[in-house]
């Protein structure tokens with residue numbers, strides 16, 4: 001039953017493609033770790049102006065999340081148009097929600 | 108496609124997780140669920156940001172948070188995201204044993220994250236008397252971070268169940284979508300954590 | 315394991331009540347789930363209607379003492395909550411469940427198990443909420459449950475509100491995801507997006523709204539729950555809390571919710587106008603576009619419910635302008651419906667009467683919507699009967715009339731009987747006249763300064779006659795509803811089995827039997843264009859071309875687990891409510907959770923592969 005490993009449908013072409021894909025994922029993981037380190041370093045060193053630091057933290061978080069979505073969760077691949085639409089829609093609703101609660105709670 | 112082909116396929120297609128209609132449905136359904144989760148967490152984040160300075164005389168985020176612990180937790184969870192990518196890589200190569208191995212590592216990393224989070228919470232409660240009830244900030248903090256922790260807990264339980272259930276029968280067209288949806292869910296937990304450490308801890312330290 | 319119940323494809327002739335009950339408890343069939351939604355929704359609709367009548371009896375004459383002030387608060391709260399969450403939403407979900415898979419040529423929805431879980435969560439959530447009547451009083455903080463009124467309300471009423479809505483809301487969210495995946499993945503060959511009937515389109519867009527709106531309510535309810543039951547301080551100003559957060563979360567959900575209520579009936583009306591005018595819907599593409607635009611804008615206007623809360627002029631202006639913009643796509647729809655009738659051979663039966671009656675009623679509601687969206691004027695309208703009149707014109711004049719229209723139109727498909735036309739006309743006219751009597755006058759009561767939610771009003775302030783007329787109208791509406799119920803029972807007992815296509819329909823659902831077999835079609839139909847059945851009729855075929863030769867059909871298995879899970883959550887809900895009184899209730903809390911989690915575990919471990927209806931069985935069944 002566990003003899004699924006060797007099958008004729010998995011061609012070398014696919015194996016090669018999977019390998020390349022995995023390599024890209026490792027690179028994006030490295031970039032994610034780097035951006036995390038930068039974010040923590042900004043705060044730990046305390047050298048940056050508050051407003052600028054917050055701004056930069058958010059850019060780093062967004063970049064990192066984009067890697068997570070597009071590479072780890074394969075959103076860049078074909079057949080992910082609808083997931084992308086839903087996540088973007090959700091992000092838009094999320095933005096409005098946070099905006100409402102942060103900015104408009106008491107103008 | 109009959110039941111036998113589903114459970115004991117003679118050969119697996121290139122993407123076993125999306126070979127059946129059920130698999131395609133699960134894949135899409137989980138993505139849509141994550142779209143809804145985005146709004147759920149946005150509501151929690153919004154509430155937290157609105158209340159993060161409402162300490163009512165209790166400890167503030169600058170006094171409470173230590174960056175070292177959060178950094179370790181972040182690395183643990185990020186790494187678990189990569190290990191689950193490895194698991195899916197092996198699934199696509201139809202290597203069930205390696206997939207289980209990497210999933211196991213993912214689960215262990217998740218558990219250690221959870222352990223540190225529990226340690227963190229007890230630390231705040233015992234050392235600072237900072238609880239769920241001490242201030243609006245306290246309520247918002249434990250609710251937001253706790254909801255994330257709850258998602259991690261659920262994810263680990265889910266992982267254990269599907270790993271044990273399928274341990275002896277290998278990869279097939281019926282369980283491949285389950286492993287795939289789990290891994291998408293797990294990545295999403297990591298996405299949420301990126302915003303948790305940015306908004307709660309780093310912004311809390313910056314002031 | 316005997317938990318998976320295989321549904322026999324052989325039709326049982328006469329079955330005992332126990333067998334029918336077990337069948338419905340374990341069903342995952344979209345049509346039976348639709349029955350549960352519609353019966354459940356109808357039950358709560360009657361409850362909400364009785365509550366409405368209590369309100370109108372209390373306001374029949376000045377300084378009435380028919381009910382006490384405290385009870386009045388409970389009644390208004392439960393009327394609103396019940397009608398929105400337990401009556402209108404479930405009946406709409408029932409219509410979607412029954413019709414949408416038939417319109418796209420699917421055999422069932424994408425996640426039949428979740429579908430069953432959704433309906434049981436709704437039913438048990440609704441029952442939990444209404445249990446409050448018997449155990450110390452219903453919630454009394456208004457259906458909006460604004461903090462701090464809701465956080466400080468004594469007793470357990472608001473706790474029931476929180477737990478009941480939490481269950482029902484979770485069920486709705488599941489349905490939303492389910493419908494989306496069904497429409498995307500399970501359309502019949504040839505059914506492109508731009509060939510989908512408009513009811514399917516509005517189901518699709520409504521599901522998106524559900525997906526993005528309900529999580530905000532979930533979080534709001536959690537915060538309220540934590541404050542009330544576990545001593546959190548979200549809305550406790552003394553500990554730094556902020557009560558406005560509740561209002562934002564509630565309306566971030568609440569405004570999309572009103573479009574969740576109206577968009578499906580827009581779809582139903584489109585089908586009805588088209589069928590009974592014998593014409594293709596005018597402006598099909600613009601209808602879809604307008605629906606999308608309404609949904610998109612609907613997310614950016616929630617704060618128009620909060621103009622008087624003190625957000626300041628800039629925020630108020632933005633939300634005011636965004637709100638008014640929604641009138642444009644809605645107007646496009648109104649004109650499209652009128653243009654559909656224009657030059658068509660219009661048949662004025664009761665389904666069509668509801669549709670025609672809807673247009674002026676809803677338009678008045680839309681117009682007063684623009685009025686209340688005008689910030690400066692809203693300071694006058696806010697919390698008066700003008701607002702009551704406005705939203706009843708949209709929800710009753712839109713959603714409820716749409717529900718009656720849709721039920722009348724699809725009754726043969728859902729229940730296998732055509733409703734009696736005479737009784738249908740009586741229902742329409744009594745309800746329509748009663749509705750306008752009840753609510754039109756309330757505009758003026760509001761403008762004269764009568765505030766909403768007040769228990770009594772004083773004599774000789776110009777409010778007496780208006781309230782009297784309003785109350786009489788309410789009873790006329792009740793007559794209409796009762797006649798509808800009589801109609802339903804009458805045709806069930808005396809009516810003949812409906813034909814497959816009693817209205818000379820245009821869309822795919824009219825090609826199945828009435829009611830359809832649980833596999834819907836023996837052979838999936840091939841879709842060749844918009845209004846696909848009509849297309850085949852005009853080309854002389856009269857029926858659909860099958861997309862494939864007769865083959866085995868795969869169907870999902872029934873299961874009792876959704877019911878068990880919902881019961882578990884129900885018990886846990888009671889535990890949450892009462893653990894503040896006595897720690898022993900933690901047993902119910904954890905016990906209930908354990909039941910649900912165990913059921914989930916069984917579900918996860920068990921292989922649910924479904925079953926096949928073989929070619930031979932299909933051949934054996936008569937056409």
Ligand SMILES: [Cu+2]
Nearest residue numbers: 569616618619
């Ligand atoms: Cu609104």
